[in-house]
Amino acid sequence: MPALQCEHLSKVYRGGFRKKGEVQALQDLSLAVETGQIFSLLGPNGAGKTTFVKILLSITHPTSGRAFVLDRPITEPRVRRKVGYLPENHRFPGYLTGQQVLTSFGSLSGVRGPALRSHIDSLLTLVGMQEWRDVKVRKYSKGMMQRLGLAQALVNDPAIVFLDEPTDGVDPVGRKEIRDVLRNLRNEGKTIFLNSHLLSEVELVSDRVAILDKGKLLKVGTVQELTTTEESYHIGYEGSIPEALRTEAAARVLDIVISSEGIVARVSDAASLNALIDLLRKHKVLITSVGQQRNTLEESFISLIKREIPE
Amino acid sequence: MNILVLIRLTLRELSSKATMYILAGISTVVLLGVALAVSVTSSADGETLMLFGQQVSPPVPAADLARVVQQMQAGLAGGLFTGIILFGVFATAGVIPDMLERGTVDLYLSKPISRWQLLLGKYTGAVTAIAINILYFLAGAWLVFGLKCGVWEPTLLTSSLTMIFMFAALYALVVFFATWTRSTAATIILTYLYLFILGGILQNREFSLYLISENTIYRTIVDGFYYLFPQISAMQENAAKQIMGLEMDWKPFLQSFLSGSVFLLAAAVILKRRDF
Ligand SMILES: Nc1ncnc2c1ncn2[C@@H]1O[C@H](COP(=O)(O)OP(=O)(O)O)[C@@H](O)[C@H]1O
């Protein structure tokens, strides 16, 4: 059973008073996330990651499409009893202490009484905020707010947790601690949905990653699959290529398209490119040019994310 | 259950702000003032209600003292209610906009609570906070008059329910403005505009809006607007009657109940449809 499933989700934000300025934040997005995984949605700022999570939590309404969380339609409020959420740039009421935040929002999630109190103790320890429990949150730093936000997201012992840029404003040590917390949660069988614009933040923990850009889902796979660099080459030729040779050529590369305009081959490394050229030469195909093909959208996007890795 | 949690949260939110204490403080000062100022002197002519040592009315037979005291109570309650309304709106107008603020609204909406419950919980919480103030003041005033004048007529006490209802009807309008504008300042301004200007114009429409045209449709629309809003001043007149033990007209209360329901419903619809 997938913990999360959506079909053809689209979202158009209408521009304020003047009807212009419509934003297509999501386009026909279909996705399923299996239970017990750490799943990351990766994409540059403005890609639609936050919009996607907000739709799943019914904070924003989809323009079309439907979605299920824990096998229930997202429109039912009681789905959220077993859902945790750390919003991006969240703000807790400043007059509450850290502990009061957890009690208040915990009881809104339907957890009450002594069970809630002992759970709060362990959560504060988990995120390293025990010493700050009685301090008003208006005195917290950004990193502390994130830690408290993470505890808040876990206060109802959720089956699925949505974390929107959870390491924003957190120092490197804190980031490592958060990653450890996420791994432990996964080991407890919880599903974790992570939004991030930094590949470095997700590659260490994610079981699967989806790449979103301009509201479109470009690719879903393991980190390994998404980051292996494959290159495409364009090979110009003269003459004709018989069917048998086409089949043989296809076997040597990841992907090949042969037309009268030329050959476009996707290869994993230079060796297989050379192997392809050798094969063509052996069959007396006259090669007129070999050039690197421009990256596909996905590949350029991956390199875009890679460049953002902070050192 | 969710509603109870929301009420508690709202009360905590309001009690973290100075405004609620200022309101209670003003009530206390007024009560102490009344306690010092009011007295009853007995003479051969009868009982005389005194304010700051001055006769309020000529001496009356002991049996009629209650009526005189009730008149004074009605005046005091009327004045204080106006104060509580103005200050109470000011103190509680932020409850909904604060909940709907960026970064906070996401936390509320991600809970297993429907949006109308959030609204109703916050509404009830704010009304409860003001109800506590109204009860504090009216129970205090009842005690002061009882101790100082020996008049223990319960009408002042029972009028607290009427006053709470009046605030509740008005607060539905506040919630509507707040949900619509999401701004505390705009909510206060719009509510005051209604209380100070629009409410009066609609109440006295025979002498204002009616003069613009004799068209029946136009006048029906004007009437419709009058009945759409809570009828604060009509209810206030009736609350005074209640304190004085006179018969009340329940129509404005029924109309205000409907008005409040409409505004709460409208706020719930706006909230339900909105993207955050
Ligand atoms: N409430 C809103 N009204 C209008 N446009 C919005 C709103 N929220 C987000 N957008 C737009 O939708 C797009 C996606 O935004 P968002 O989901 O926040 O992306 P991300 O989280 O990936 O940075 C952006 O172009 C953003 O400007």
Ligand SMILES: [Mg+2]
């Ligand atoms: Mg975002």
